[in-house]
Amino acid sequence: MNAQLGRALRTKTLQTLVASIALGSCTPDAEPDVAIEELSTGGETITIFTDLTELFFEHPAMIAGAPGEPWEIHLTSLSDFAPITEGRLTLEFVGPDGRVHTVVSEAPSRPGHYDPAPSLPTAGMYDLLIVLEGPQLSDEIFVGPIRVFASESDIPRLAQPEAVGIAFLKEQQWPIDFATVPAQSRVVSPGLDVTGEVMSAPGAVVEVAAPVGGIVRYDLNRSAPVEGSWVEAGDALVRLSPVGGDDAYASLRAESERLEREVERSARLVAVEAAPRRRLEDAQHDLDVVQAQLEALDAGPEDGYTLTLRAPISGSVISRDFVTGQRVEAGASLLTVLDPLRLLLRLNVPAMHAGNLGDIVAATFAPEGSSAVHRTNDLLSVGAALDPIRRTIAVTFEVANPDQTLKAGMLVKARLLSGTPEPALAVPATAIVDEDGLLVAYVQIGGETFERRALTVGATDGEWTTVLSGVRRGERVVTRGQYQIKLGSLNTSEISDHGHPH
Secondary structure (H helix, E strand, O other): OHHHHHHHHHHHHHHHHHHHHHOOOOOOOOOOOEEEEEOOOOOEEEEEEOOOEEEEEEEOOEEOOOOOOOOEEEEEEOOOOEEOOOOEEEEEEEOOOOOEEEEEEOOOOEOOEEOOOOOOOOOEEEEEEEEEEOOOOOEEEEEEEEEEEOOHHHOOOOOOOOOOOEEOOHHHHOOOOOEEEEOEEEOOOOEEEEEEEEEEOOOOEEEEEOOOOEEOOOOOOOOOOOOOOEEOOOOEEEEEEEOOOOOHHHHHHHHHHHHHHHHHHHHHHHHOOOOOHHHHHHHHHHHHHHHHHHHHOOOOHHHOOOEEEEOOOOEEEEEEOOOOOOEEOOOOEEEEEEOOOEEEEEEEEEHHHHHHOOOEEEEEEEEOOOOOOEEEOEEEEEOOOOOOOOOEEEEEEEEEOOOOOOOOOOEEEEEEEEOOOOOEEEEEHHHOEEEOOEEEEEEEEEOOEEEEEEOEEEEEOOOEEEEEEOOOOOOEEEEEOHHHHHHHOOOOOOOEOOOOOO
16 A cells, blocks of 8 residues: 555656646756657657666557557666666556556567557556666656556547657667767856866876996896886886996995894894994994995895885886896986876966966866866966966866876866856757857757757856756757767758747
8 A cells, every 4th residue: 555655646746747748838947857749549659767767668549458559668778878688677557446457578579679568457547667677777667647548439539740850769879879968057167268288297207217337137127017017116127237347236235244244243242241332333333324325226135136126106117218138327217107197287378368367166178189078176286477488377287097098298178167156057068069150959859859959058167068048957968979860850950949849
């Protein structure tokens, strides 16, 4: 009884929502996630979006007690806009008497398609719940009331509705790079378009140099990292066998070992009062000096008479400046290691805008050759002086790069964002298409129906753009696949200026 009451309450909510959409409500706060179209044959075409799934189906008119005709149910995963290819689909009809009638499809008949043929015993309104259970995803979709007619003569004969919008079938959507996003309220900061460069962060690039002259022996360095190798801090990079005129490293190692023995011997003699304490103190002092010299070479006691150079930071080897068997001089560069997870974004602001940098809060940017837009809120500094050659002010941000898609040296087009305005209706910038100077968006008004809308836009931060007219909150705009929809519209498209389908 409680479950039925819960269904009834949820159905009432859906009925209210469906009624507002069927009446073409134009209130700014309407958030359409259900679309219903009555067919001239007495059936319906219904589109519902949940957080996980898009359900689009058409069902024929249902007559009580008559054998069921197949329904056309299309299910799409909103994580990748791909068809559901496996999973059990259950249709639960709650009749006027409270009894539940269940129809099950164990698997789709083909990718994205289920075609159950439900038959219900009595006339009336049935509340429908659709349950999908499978490895791809699981979801519960509340459809709301479905009407069952007492006889064929009760089916209303409606005029064939005029075709509205652009037809773009699921079989056309699924194979292509396609996506939609609902228009929503967002904070979109006004900004300034600039250019800049991705740079290495201070301390993120370390050169490993030979502290003394030596030979990079082949037998000791066969596993030395090459360009592109990832190394962790402390990993062995190069083993250097010091040689040369004074052989300073080997001499220091030998002197260190001699002084260690002298300290041990002096300590024993002082303990039995066979030597003055000053002798022990002098030996310990000399040992400390030699060990400090060895530590300056990053040498450890396990190195013997070779010198193991270790990675000072974790990162990627970006250059290798030696070949095995080569003799290198003190100070020669051997390897360079870059930590690519921390980068800087240096933006160049023209001098004419130098006085408008006091309220910068973030930046969005797209690297050369990429349409992906990145954002950073980590402002490090605003330059205090103009570059005398470029006549620009440097604004620097720190950028996290966990997936290493950004590379030091990339040039970028960026937008500096300032202030924190009030939330406003916005769509992704990728949803807006410039068609011969007219800004438009393609809006999904049904599972396989789209409208081309003229837009009036406001501020943009590079990721999102505020929309003053053309789209309502909750309507889904196409962010990928607009060109293919445009091709389908060449003979049928008309721009709607009303912000909703007719």
